[in-house]
Amino acid sequence: MRCDVILVPAELPEGAAEGKAVAVIDVLRATTSMVAALDAGARDVVPTASVEEATRLAETLGREHIVLCGERDGQKINGFDLGNSPSEFTAAAVQGKTLVMATTNGTTMFNRVKPSSAVCVACVNNARAAAQALAATGQDILLVCSGKLGRFSLEDAVGAGMVASYLAELAPQAEFTDGALLAQALYQKYRKNLLRALKAAEHGRYLAGLGYKADLAYAAQENITATVPMLRDGRMVRPESAAGA
Amino acid sequence: MRCDVILVPAELPEGAAEGKAVAVIDVLRATTSMVAALDAGARDVVPTASVEEATRLAETLGREHIVLCGERDGQKINGFDLGNSPSEFTAAAVQGKTLVMATTNGTTMFNRVKPSSAVCVACVNNARAAAQALAATGQDILLVCSGKLGRFSLEDAVGAGMVASYLAELAPQAEFTDGALLAQALYQKYRKNLLRALKAAEHGRYLAGLGYKADLAYAAQENITATVPMLRDGRMVRPESAAGA
Numbered sequence: 001m002r003c004d005v006i007l008v009p010a011e012l013p014e015g016a017a018e019g020k021a022v023a024v025i026d027v028l029r030a031t032t033s034m035v036a037a038l039d040a041g042a043r044d045v046v047p048t049a050s051v052e053e054a055t056r057l058a059e060t061l062g063r064e065h066i067v068l069c070g071e072r073d074g075q076k077i078n079g080f081d082l083g084n085s086p087s088e089f090t091a092a093a094v095q096g097k098t099l100v101m102a103t104t105n106g107t108t109m110f111n112r113v114k115p116s117s118a119v120c121v122a123c124v125n126n127a128r129a130a131a132q133a134l135a136a137t138g139q140d141i142l143l144v145c146s147g148k149l150g151r152f153s154l155e156d157a158v159g160a161g162m163v164a165s166y167l168a169e170l171a172p173q174a175e176f177t178d179g180a181l182l183a184q185a186l187y188q189k190y191r192k193n194l195l196r197a198l199k200a201a202e203h204g205r206y207l208a209g210l211g212y213k214a215d216l217a218y219a220a221q222e223n224i225t226a227t228v229p230m231l232r233d234g235r236m237v238r239p240e241s242a243a244g245a
Numbered sequence: 246m247r248c249d250v251i252l253v254p255a256e257l258p259e260g261a262a263e264g265k266a267v268a269v270i271d272v273l274r275a276t277t278s279m280v281a282a283l284d285a286g287a288r289d290v291v292p293t294a295s296v297e298e299a300t301r302l303a304e305t306l307g308r309e310h311i312v313l314c315g316e317r318d319g320q321k322i323n324g325f326d327l328g329n330s331p332s333e334f335t336a337a338a339v340q341g342k343t344l345v346m347a348t349t350n351g352t353t354m355f356n357r358v359k360p361s362s363a364v365c366v367a368c369v370n371n372a373r374a375a376a377q378a379l380a381a382t383g384q385d386i387l388l389v390c391s392g393k394l395g396r397f398s399l400e401d402a403v404g405a406g407m408v409a410s411y412l413a414e415l416a417p418q419a420e421f422t423d424g425a426l427l428a429q430a431l432y433q434k435y436r437k438n439l440l441r442a443l444k445a446a447e448h449g450r451y452l453a454g455l456g457y458k459a460d461l462a463y464a465a466q467e468n469i470t471a472t473v474p475m476l477r478d479g480r481m482v483r484p485e486s487a488a489g490a
Contacts, residue, residue: 007397010255152252154423178399178447182431189430202423 001171002140005160005179008147009109017144018115021137023122023130023163026146027155028203029084029212030106032123032219033069034236036086039227041095042067044235047107051077054102067094070102074210077102086218098235105146105153110231113144119231122163124194124219129226131166133239141167141174143183154186154201155219158194161187162222195220246416247385250405250424253392254354262389263360266382268367268375268408271391272400273448274329275351277368277464278314279481281331284472286340287312289480292352296322299347312339315347319455322347331463343480350391350398355476358389364476367408369439369464374471376411378484386412386419388428399431399446400464403439406432407467440465 006012025031034045048054051072058068069082069089076083082093084103101107113119118137122130134141143163145156161183167174168184176184190197198204198216207215229236251257270276279290293299296317303313314327314334321328327338329348346352358364363382367375379386388408390401406428412419413429421429435442443449443461452460474481 007252008256011253011396013395148423150258151256152424152427154426157427178393179397181399181445182397182402182427185431185434186427188434200426 001138001174002177003164003167003174003180004140004142004177005157005164005183006142006144007157007179007182008145008152009112009150012112012144015115017113017142019139020116020142021118021134021139022113022116022142022144023120023134024106024109024113024144024146025122025156025159026103026106027123027159027219028198028201028207029086029215029219030101030103030146031121032125033084033086033089034101034121034229035123035126035225035227037089037094037099038229038236038238039225040089040091042089043096043098044237045099045101045229046235047110048100048102049108049111051102054100057100061098065098067097067099069099070107072104074207074212085212085215087214105148109144109146116142121229121236122159124159124162125221126223126225126228127159127162128166128223130228131163131170133228134163135167135170143180148203153203155198155204157183157186158190158197161185194222246383246419247422248409248412248419248425249385249387249422250402250409250428251387251389252402252424252427253390253397254357254395257357257389260360262358262387264384265361265387266363266379266384267358267361267387267389268365268379269351269354269358269389269391270367270401270404271348271351272368272404272464273443273446273452274331274460274464275346275348275391276366277370278329278331278334279346279366279474280368280371280470280472282334282339282344283474283481283483284470285334285336287334287344288341289482290344290346290474291480292355293345293347294353294356296347299345302345306343310343312342312344314344315352317349319452319457330457330460332459350393354389354391361387366474366481367404369404369407370466370469371471371473372404372407373411373468375473376408376415378473379408380412380415388425393448398448400443400449402428402431403435403442406430439467
């Protein structure tokens with residue numbers, strides 16, 4: 001088994017994810033919010049690459065049947081039901097619903113990793129469970145950091161390092177690429193206080209400035225859930241639903 | 246002052262280097278070899294983006310006046326005088342000569358950083374001196390890792406982290422981006438034994454397999470020189486020559 005970490009989207013050439021088990025990571029906040037939404041009872045989450053795609057899809061599926069959520073520059077999109085803060089994804093807001101989600105970095109990655117054998121979502125909240133799900137596939141593993149407008153982001157690399165560190169325990173014989181070694185080193189540096197990494201990160205500081213400080217504390221919670229959303233027919237679903245699909 | 250680290254070439258959009266002081270880093274082995282070549286008495290080193298550009302330039306300048314050097318897949322290029330091993334850049338081979346150098350990753354970066362206010366070359370061998378030269382410009386600083394065919398490489402990030410750590414001492418008020426924080430964390434992990442990082446790196450393992458183990462040991466030597474090659478009119482020269490230009 002080989003474990004690779006994609007630090008910025010441009011490191012992932014077309015088709016490179018083929019036949020691999022992929023985890024998309026966007027700690028602040030898309031993948032953290034997706035996990036929160038499914039844990040709060042959402043039926044599924046459809047990640048879209050743009051606001052336009054999200055609104056078009058909402059019309060197709062029937063606006064009343066879906067919850068439109070997402071952000072631009074960290075803020076809720078005009079006319080959308082929810083933004084991208086995990087605290088918004090309460091049972092009252094999402095239970096039994098299909099969410100259509102448009103975020104700047106995280107949701108746009110899903111199109112690029114479609115040729116993979118399996119795509120899941122990871123964050124600090126579900127890192128151990130994500131590592132177990134990935135290892136169980138027996139495939140080579142690709143941890144994909146969403147980054148920030150094409151640039152590297154600290155919090156995603158810390159999240160990838162956390163998953164990679166669990167993988168190193170689960171599969172000690174696995175080969176770790178330079179990116180995977182780097183992510184693990186970064187996680188080791190911050191592991192005693194992951195919130196410190198989120199607060200040091202550029203996007204963490206930006207979100208705190210917008211008043212989303214509580215989102216950083218939420219996103220820094222380790223292994224609070226075993227939910228690992230899986231991509232099935234363009235939708236992120238809970239694994240039990242995935243198995244039944 | 247802001248200190249940013251570009252982890253992979255694609256993180257550097259067109260024009261992003263404008264007005265900044267840039268250090269290009271390719272620890273294994275282009276920038277290590279450039280520093281070695283100038284220390285061995287080479288007149289200057291012309292980095293080229295391709296083998297074709299290098300051979301064309303050799304014809305223009307007169308094949309007998311220049312030393313053609315470089316690698317493809319780590320090996321000396323057919324018909325070239327030297328490869329890309331720092332041990333080849335002896336006084337006997339390069340003193341007083343103009344070197345035209347074509348490497349896979351390192352030399353191709355120079356075209357992309359041309360709009361910078363100052364471009365120098367850094368590696369483990371000259372990291373402290375490079376940090377001092379960069380800090381002295383008073384400009385925002387960009388440490389550019391050459392990587393490996395567009396992918397992240399561990400040894401370049403360790404080198405960038407070493408330079409960034411010296412910059413943090415020289416300019417404690419400087420702002421460090423996510424990439425710069427990451428590189429510093431990586432350097433901290435390996436600082437007690439940088440050779441360990443080079444041996445763990447994919448390209449280090451590849452070169453060792455080709456028989457270039459001694460190059461890893463050479464490249465891992467910290468601050469053995471104060472030579473910081475500077476780009477002037479498309480050529481890397483020693484700073485004293487640069488000042489006179």
